[in-house]
Amino acid sequence: MEHPIVIDSAPFLDPSDPAFSVRSAEVEAARARSWYARTPFGIAVLRYDAMKAMILHPALRQGSHRWPEHNGCTGLWAAWWKRIMLNREGPDHARLRRLGAPAFAPRLVSDLVPRFQALADELVAGFEARGECEFMAEFAEPYAARVICALIGLDERHWRELADLTVDMGLALGVTYAREEARIDAATEAMFAFARSVVAARRAAPREDFIGTLIAASAEAGRLAEQELLDMVVLSIFGGIDTTRNQLGLAMQCFLENPAQWALLGARPELARQAVEEVMRVRPTTTWVTREAVEDFEFAGLAIPAGTTIHLFSGCAGTDPARFAPGFDITAERARHFGFGGGKHHCIGSPIARGDMTEALRLLAGRLRNLSPGDGAAFLPDSGNTGPVRLPLRFDPAG
Numbered sequence: 411m412e413h414p415i416v417i418d419s420a421p422f423l424d425p426s427d428p429a430f431s432v433r434s435a436e437v438e439a440a441r442a443r444s445w446y447a448r449t450p451f452g453i454a455v456l457r458y459d460a461m462k463a464m465i466l467h468p469a470l471r472q473g474s475h476r477w478p479e480h481n482g483c484t485g486l487w488a489a490w491w492k493r494i495m496l497n498r499e500g501p502d503h504a505r506l507r508r509l510g511a512p513a514f515a516p517r518l519v520s521d522l523v524p525r526f527q528a529l530a531d532e533l534v535a536g537f538e539a540r541g542e543c544e545f546m547a548e549f550a551e552p553y554a555a556r557v558i559c560a561l562i563g564l565d566e567r568h569w570r571e572l573a574d575l576t577v578d579m580g581l582a583l584g585v586t587y588a589r590e591e592a593r594i595d596a597a598t599e600a601m602f603a604f605a606r607s608v609v610a611a612r613r614a615a616p617r618e619d620f621i622g623t624l625i626a627a628s629a630e631a632g633r634l635a636e637q638e639l640l641d642m643v644v645l646s647i648f649g650g651i652d653t654t655r656n657q658l659g660l661a662m663q664c665f666l667e668n669p670a671q672w673a674l675l676g677a678r679p680e681l682a683r684q685a686v687e688e689v690m691r692v693r694p695t696t697t698w699v700t701r702e703a704v705e706d707f708e709f710a711g712l713a714i715p716a717g718t719t720i721h722l723f724s725g726c727a728g729t730d731p732a733r734f735a736p737g738f739d740i741t742a743e744r745a746r747h748f749g750f751g752g753g754k755h756h757c758i759g760s761p762i763a764r765g766d767m768t769e770a771l772r773l774l775a776g777r778l779r780n781l782s783p784g785d786g787a788a789f790l791p792d793s794g795n796t797g798p799v800r801l802p803l804r805f806d807p808a809g
Contacts, residue, residue: 420446420447420448420453421439421440421443421448422447422449423436423437423447423448423449423454424450425451425454425721425793425794426449426451428585428791430791430793431791431792431793432698432723432725433725433726433729434792437456440456441456441457441726445457445459445710446460449721451719452719452721453714453718453719454698454720454721454723455722455727456723456730457726457730457732457733458727458732458733458734458745459730460709461722461723461724461727461748462748462752463709464701464709464720464722465699465701465722465748465751465753466752466753467709469703469705469707469714470703470704471701471702471704472498472499472700472701472755473701473702473719473721474491474496475492475702476702477582477583477587477700478491478492478587481587481588482588483582483587483588483591485592485595486595486598486599487582487591487594487595487598488582490598493637493638494641494645495507495510495641495642495645496645496755506634506638506642507754507758509624509633510624510627510634510642510758512623512626512627513620513621513624513627513646514620515623515761518619518620519761519762519765522557522561522762522765523769526769526770527769527773529553530553530769530773530774533548533549533552533553534549534773534777534778536548538777538778538808539807539808541804541805541806541807542784542803542804542805543802543803544784544802545658545659545798545801545802545803546655546659546799546800546801547800549658549770550654550656550658550659550798550801551573551651551655552569552570552573553655553658553766553770554651554654554658554766555569555570555572555573555576555651555655556569557650557762558572558646558647558651559572561619561620561646561762562619562620562643562646562647563611563612563617563620564604568604572604572651573651573655574597575597575604576597576601576647576648576651576652578593578594578597579594579597579598579601579648579652580652580795581593581594583794584791584795585791598644601644602640602644604647605644605647606640608621608643609625609639609640609643612625613625621643624639624642624643627639649757649759650759650762650763652795653695653696653763653795654763654766654767655797656795656796656798657689657690657695657763657767657797658767658770658771659797659798660689660693660694660695660796660797660798661686661689661693661767661771662774662781662798662801663693663798663801664688664689664692664693665775665781666781666783667738668738669780669781669782671739671740674740675772675775676775676779679776681740681741682768682769682771682772683768684740684741685768685771685775686764686767686768687744687747688738688739688740688742688744690747690750691729691734691744692729692738693725694725694748694749695796695797696724696749696751696795697723697725697794698721698722698723698725698793698794699722699724699748699755700720700721701722702718702719702720703716703717703720704716722748724747724748724749724751728747728748733745778803778805779805779806780805780806781804781805783802783803783804784802784803784804785802786800786802787800787801788800
């Protein structure tokens with residue numbers, strides 16, 4: 411008879427430590443030893459096949475709804491976080507996803523592609539002659555924020571304010587949440603003011619765009635309530651800016667470490683969409699997704715009690731040598747990554763993220779030749795939601 415695994419025998423990892431890295435030798439050693447590790451929050455899943463099974467497991471629900479409780483926070487951001495579609499379950503989650511999905515339809519995304527291209531061109535033109543830039547400030551942040559302005563129909567002059575509010579709201583996803591709660595809640599209140607103003611403007615002058623589609627959903631049977639509508643607009647702004655900015659920065663870091671792949675992308679721009687997928691396999695900005703056991707169950711011999719928090723390490727799973735050949739290759743056929751989550755809670759905004767990042771990388775690789783790192787790069791902790799804070803780049807000046 412096979413005996414259940416004793417959890418105390420598994421390796422221990424501490425993702426709450428600011429020095430912790432999901433890409434560290436410590437994590438690789440833990441993955442080689444076991445499909446899971448113990449953490450201060452529960453367990454972490456490290457291998458691809460285990461994550462693939464767990465992300466769809468019927469005994470698990472979205473687990474990040476407890477994040478404010480883990481930090482002892484009860485303010486405005488905490489209340490919004492618990493209300494949003496990401497952290498709802500069952501029929502309520504299905505209703506919100508059904509009503510929100512038309513706003514992310516491929517047609518609406520394809521309509522924005524010319525704007526993505528023009529915006530990327532404008533930003534690169536501002537620094538390409540110098541042969542250097544600080545990528546996060548000069549491209550990633552304004553690009554991500556102005557894409558969202560275009561998506562929601564807000565004048566692009568607001569991009570700087572929205573980007574700053576997103577940075578402050580994003581502090582809630584880090585280990586300093588409790589210490590920064592007043593700043594986080596002030597940013598959340600300001601973001602809701604933006605949401606209310608753009609919804610009011612679209613109701614006064616209706617048109618078929620992202621916000622118009624959400625407003626239409628508020629008139630349907632089983633409709634979006636007014637608070638749910640505003641919550642979804644705030645989530646779209648926050649998620650769209652924060653994740654795209656960070657993911658673009660991580661993409662450039664991947665290519666700095668793999669210059670031959672950057673040259674290949676410059677020569678073959680049709681690989682841009684596949685390059686996005688390869689980046690998100692090895693360096694997702696969301697380094698783990700969280701689930702919580704809603705009942706006692708057993709997985710791979712491990713007894714998991716109801717209430718257990720389970721972090722699914724998407725970046726670690728995406729480089730599991732049992733599933734992936736080593737290296738970074740934008741031409742390789744790969745198994746599906748988990749950079750956008752998976753199952754019923756997969757990222758509803760992924761079509762927009764894929765679209766705007768594809769156009770950005772296509773143009774950047776064609777214009778910034780012989781890419782190399784500048785001095786003074788700085789990064790967020792390599793766990794939770796991560797990315798560069800500063801990423802100086804050098805390249806051949808345009809001439």
